[in-house]
Amino acid sequence: MSDGSTSHSLVSELRRLVAGLTPGDRLPSSRELIERYRVSPVTVSRAIATLAAEGAVVSRPGSGTYVAPRTDHAGPTVADTAWQTVALADRAVDVRHLSGSYGAAPEGTIRLDGGYPHRSLQPTQALGAALARAARRPDAWDRAPASGLSALRSIFARFVGGSITPDDVLVTGGGQSALSIAFRAIAAPGSPVLVESPTYPGALAAARAAGLRPVPVPHDGDGIRPDLLAEAFAMTGARLLYCQPTYHNPTGAMLTAERRRQVAETVRAAGAFLLEDDFGRFLSHDRHPAAPMILDDRDGSTVYVTSLTKPAAPSLRIGALVARGPVMERMRAIRKVDDFFVARPLQEAAVELVSSPAWDRHLRALATELRERRLLLTGALTGERPDWRIAGPPTGGLHIWVQLPAGADALALAAAARRQGVTVDAGSRFFATEPPAAFLRLSHAAAADRAELLEGAQRLTALT
Template identity: 70%
Template sequence: MSDSSSSAELAASMRAMIGRLSPGDRLPSSRELIRRYRVGPATVSQAIAVLAAEGVVITRPGSGTYVAARPQRRAEVADTAWQTVTLADRSVDTRLLTSTFGEPPAGTILLDGGYLHRSLQPTQILTAALARAARRPDAWDRAPATGLASLRSMFATMAGGGASADDVLITAGGQSALSMAFRAIAGPGDPVLVESPTYPGAIAAARAAGLRPVPVPMDADGLQPDLLADAFAMTRARLLYCQPTYHNPTGTVLAPRRRRQIIDAARAAGAFVIEDDFARHLGHGAPLPPPLLADDRDGTVLYLTSLTKPAAPSLRIGALVARGPVMERLRAIRLVDDFFVTRPLQEAAVELLSSPTWERHLRTLAAALRERCAALAAAVTRELPDWTLAHVPAGGLHLWVRLPYGADDTVVADTARRHGVAVSAGNRYFATELPAACLRLGFAATADHAELLEAARRLASALSRP
């Protein structure tokens, strides 16, 4: 085992060793573990700390580390059947957020991922930002419920449209912001208009809040304003959820002429628009349109964005921008839910956004995403000519393809998985019936271009077999 081996790997090896020992037996000394497994002292300390936290070992300062007593097995299994009656029908459906087929086996090429591969993440920048944040004397103090003022100012500048720090609420990522916004505006049983197709997390969050997602069709220019107005009139909905920039899953950008029409339709209905700007930092190099918030004069738009997608999955920092009484409602929900977002992570986000290396990372990321997008699009067009790729997006992390007439997207996704490629079946992205069978193919979660090309070849080979 090399010096770079992780403490998790060492802990796994030590568990196997402990399984051959008896409770009370003394483990080898730290010096012996260092020699035996060829690791550093810090790795040994971390591994022992993990095992102690699990209750596998007991450490006695000055004496050593010992195998802990084995837990006694319970003679009877608890009878929890009564809970089914008490919980009634308020279950939370997470099927849209998790794979139908479970964890992919080793060697699977991941075209179903929604985050950057580790090679695309600004790991060194994040590590340095977190280290600087941790050295601040107030790093572990309680944070304001609305978020650090400096971070709120940064997100206000990012949103534009005259937003100020007072209009911003820091959230634990985009999904948390979305859940809070749904609960702040609508009540159980209320309709919420969504693009068709749309982000599965929005459908799941709406249903978890007791809302009823109602689809509104899109075309190549995004959400259709005339059909949106009809949907507001028929449903009396007071909430629209949309992704105007590099829409997930289609990659569509709302046409400039429609921006004002969307806001006006919502304003006429007395409704709010939740603008999910998840891809604000995921452009491929072309200029991005400003957020819808920039065209909003009356507090119609609630704007949400996040640092998670352009940075790393565990940088769970996002923001909601809103004006008027709805912001007071959001602040109240924040206090009831969790008081505040952890301060060290907020401090790290401030360090990250204020560093010149952040802008360099975004430029590098844009070039990498553009190249990956083009590579996968070309490979799919070449290897799978029966699939229809409507357009190659200028931003985002995904391609949206239509399958041949009569194909079943779930069957295709299952076949792909069995041949070493994970893809997202299109049915997850529709609130009601599917107009056609589609797949979402991601190009950011793979290790490199070679994996993208190999994925297309595997798909073509798998689907050509009888």
Template identity: 65%
Template structure:
């Protein structure tokens, strides 16, 4: 049993104990708790700290831990209806609040969301990196606005080409960076071109910034450049958001002959390209093509990447690579938004990326992703042969599955949830009306290959 689950179990038991005791009652000593519940001293310490933070107990140095006084809260009926009036006119899309659907309960199986199952995350390496970072004498000093120089240098090397550390801005993951980029480049009310389908988080960020997402269709070689030039001309757009490598949700990689041409089309329209390279480290074997930014010399491409996908959702560290006035604007927005990214987290990222263990993690992760992808493709072919997987990706976390014509994605997703399998309905991946019914299935979110097979059988 992991430390986390052991601690959670002890916290639950201690809550019951606290409820049975009166305020001011002393809890058993740490030694007694260790013997009674057969746990380690670290588990007891973490459990007591959790209850203290909740206000359930108070600790007195050298004396012990006691049940906290209970606070009587009078029954008050709150009236929040005034907020509906005050917030009127500010658009809100409830479809953006999707986090709860990514948390299975009991023996449920998650094929939803965009992160690795905890068993695939380098948890020990992350813990060791954070511990080493915390021991640095300057760990809690203010970080530079653009980020720590060693971390910027690491991201510059990852991108390749002529990228320098001075071109890199460290961000709090990818999602916050997307929001900042949309606000920095396009004025409210303006259009932003997007592949169709695309990442729902990008759609949500664009709409929250007051922008109008405009779809550009894709085929099995990526975004259709014959249509892209026309859409730029029709809309006057000055920004394209795209995922050229292991596209989410389709897994498609932009064809080699389209990569340079995409930059040329955007440059001709005096437009920026946001290259979201979230899956650079998630290839299943074959090398991924070089980022578009390495072929750009005029500042057309603004590059975005993150460590949350290959490492952990809580490693909120990403990077933007930009050149020219747009970088100066981003630095100004950083100063207004949050000044800088927490230094201990940046130091931990430097520690993580600078050890041989990082490369070992990526190698094992690639093998696991390859096996899981193949297993789910095979299980779907056997269990639901009328579901179509037109592209088997060689990178990323997802399968993009087309449903039969008589199915609706939302209805299928609801039926799956009722059977304990969480999937993402495809409708919200489209900037406009979806051309068909799709599901996005995350083969890295389940606990094992066996769970993938079980989920496929439930889909049938």
């Protein structure tokens, strides 16, 4: 073999050599290989490095190169990771309640579950145009400020209203990221956090991942019960309440004006924070949602969360935290530690989208369609299953909340519905502890159109 031969050729020769040796055998020295195959030292070094990367040989500096132990090629090597159980201890992140327990639905399944509108309800053309315009900006790929683009923070401040300024806004990677930041910023690991019962499973998962202990407070048709809230603060010493006053997920309830005042006073008296999740700000069925509770906040006790994701598209991961005082400084610090900033092109696209006339047209059309779909689904259920009690009905959001008759098994019904080509959310995953009854959360926004929504309702109500 001449000096001009490639390392690829030498690798092939050495593979044949190794195949005829026994694990632990020493290969000829580099000098011997150079002389035997008449190649350069560089070619030998590259060939040995290639075989070492493949796991065929082991190089021991000062000793030589040896044939590596053989592996079982009957199948992939399975690493023994049992030691990790000890190292990780009990720091598990529980995501069991974030989605259904049955895996991906088969093709053709009618979706009456999930937390996002169907693609047909998303402003895909406006999104594409906004992203294209954003990408053409000269600074589109520059580093973004940790708090978010000034223009986007101004937009969120305007959405909230009142005396909120851009300096009170922190842009996040969607609402779920905002919740994770807020939980870690406000409460220390091991602390209790009060939550509505039922509540959003993503909040339960984020709180537990932050090391917090969710403590449920009963919820009725008018929202969280202030009398039991005060009792929960007194019993637990909690310093944080997570609450969805507008279009509560999963029930769709609106916290009444009187209860909003009572809740705010109770939180203030406890020296606690209210984490107000206004995920449904743009999901009103009549375009007139209640004003955020943070507008009445006098002393910085309210931390507000909102997002553009649900009214736009799942991958527009743009949300915001609004707060005043040291808590905002701490959340900004966590934002930097987590990932420095939200991707600038996505922020620029969000600015382009919500600043265009297409955004307001989309929200008007979405409100009309959500209202019509909700009426269609509730009408189909009440007509066929009068024994199913529907909460509300809601005037916003993407879901209806159904209480099943005494003795019903929501998990069994969800499994049976799946076998009939319909997916639904069993209510148990919306409770921090045992549910008081059997419930279903049904989406009227996930189906492709009204005809498919009606077909899904008919399949569901035909089940016994």
